[in-house]
Amino acid sequence: MSEPLLTVRGLKVVFDGFHAIDGLDLTVERNEIRFLIGPNGAGKTTLVDAITGLVKPAAGSIVFEGNELVRRREHQIVRSGVGRTFQTPTVFEQLSVLENVDVAASFRLALPKLLRARRGTTPEVTAALEAVGLDALADAPAGTLSHGQRQWLEVAMVLCQGPRLLLLDEPVAGMTGEERTRTGELVQRIAGEGTTVLVIEHDMDFVRRFATRVTVMHEGRILTEGTVSEVQQDETVREVYLGRPRDARGAGTAEVVS
Numbered sequence: 412m413s414e415p416l417l418t419v420r421g422l423k424v425v426f427d428g429f430h431a432i433d434g435l436d437l438t439v440e441r442n443e444i445r446f447l448i449g450p451n452g453a454g455k456t457t458l459v460d461a462i463t464g465l466v467k468p469a470a471g472s473i474v475f476e477g478n479e480l481v482r483r484r485e486h487q488i489v490r491s492g493v494g495r496t497f498q499t500p501t502v503f504e505q506l507s508v509l510e511n512v513d514v515a516a517s518f519r520l521a522l523p524k525l526l527r528a529r530r531g532t533t534p535e536v537t538a539a540l541e542a543v544g545l546d547a548l549a550d551a552p553a554g555t556l557s558h559g560q561r562q563w564l565e566v567a568m569v570l571c572q573g574p575r576l577l578l579l580d581e582p583v584a585g586m587t588g589e590e591r592t593r594t595g596e597l598v599q600r601i602a603g604e605g606t607t608v609l610v611i612e613h614d615m616d617f618v619r620r621f622a623t624r625v626t627v628m629h630e631g632r633i634l635t636e637g638t639v640s641e642v643q644q645d646e647t648v649r650e651v652y653l654g655r656p657r658d659a660r661g662a663g664t665a666e667v668v669s
């Protein structure tokens with residue numbers, strides 16, 4: 412069997428004595444569309460923050476394609492092939508759609524290459540815009556895009572950097588049904604072209620339709636993993652979502668066990 416794309420072992424992230432990630436182990440194989448679910452505060456975003464260098468783990472290792480990511484800086488992690496989007500898209504509103512992707516593409520280049528590269532649009536930029544279906548809007552200011560289109564623009568901004576692992580944080584939040592379907596199909600195309608995708612999501616309908624495998628997080632650890640139906644039937648998952656009536660629950664979490 413080939414080496415996993417991502418191997419997380421014994422990961423701990425501590426905020427002022429609070430263990431947001433508490434000895435977490437996770438393995439992601441190549442070409443998966445892995446969904447990460449779990450109640451509010453389970454540690455999903457913190458895990459992605461640790462993988463991408465935004466927060467520094469107190470312990471543990473994160474090995475991507477055989478290389479340790481812990482202690483690398485954010486831009487080094489991007490250059491090593493890990494890209495992410497955020498819950499709220501971060502685009503430059505005054506720049507055009509094309510310029511946004513162009514700026515993001517430059518970020519991946521080392522300075523000498525960057526100085527040579529600024530002569531017209533690169534094939535990666537064009538391909539990323541086509542992949543997310545925004546090529547017809549290339550010259551539109553990003554500030555005029557709908558919420559769904561902004562999310563796709565942010566995906567294009569990551570795709571143009573050529574990631575082998577793409578981490579999406581609640582990509583369909585606030586989207587219409589049609590936009591959700593388009594986003595799911597986009598994720599499938601991205602995975603089909605060789606980029607492994609890890610998606611944090613609360614929308615169980617979306618998870619059911621597009622996940623190849625689901626990991627459930629709870630209190631900073633992995634509770635269980637499996638297919639959607641396997642995790643829905645898991646007793647511990649049912650307890651986490653339904654067994655504590657006074658817990659604050661995330662949107663759609665009750666759906667997990669329905």
Ligand SMILES: Nc1ncnc2c1ncn2[C@@H]1O[C@H](COP(=O)(O)OP(=O)(O)OP(=O)(O)O)[C@@H](O)[C@H]1O
Nearest residue numbers: 426429431449450451452453454455456457458661
């Ligand atoms: N910078 C921080 N400082 C202190 N505590 C934090 C920080 N970031 C996250 N936490 C805490 O860590 C825990 C995990 O948060 P995290 O955002 O990773 O959960 P989540 O599973 O992504 O939740 P949600 O589904 O609501 O987005 C929460 O209790 C949160 O309050």
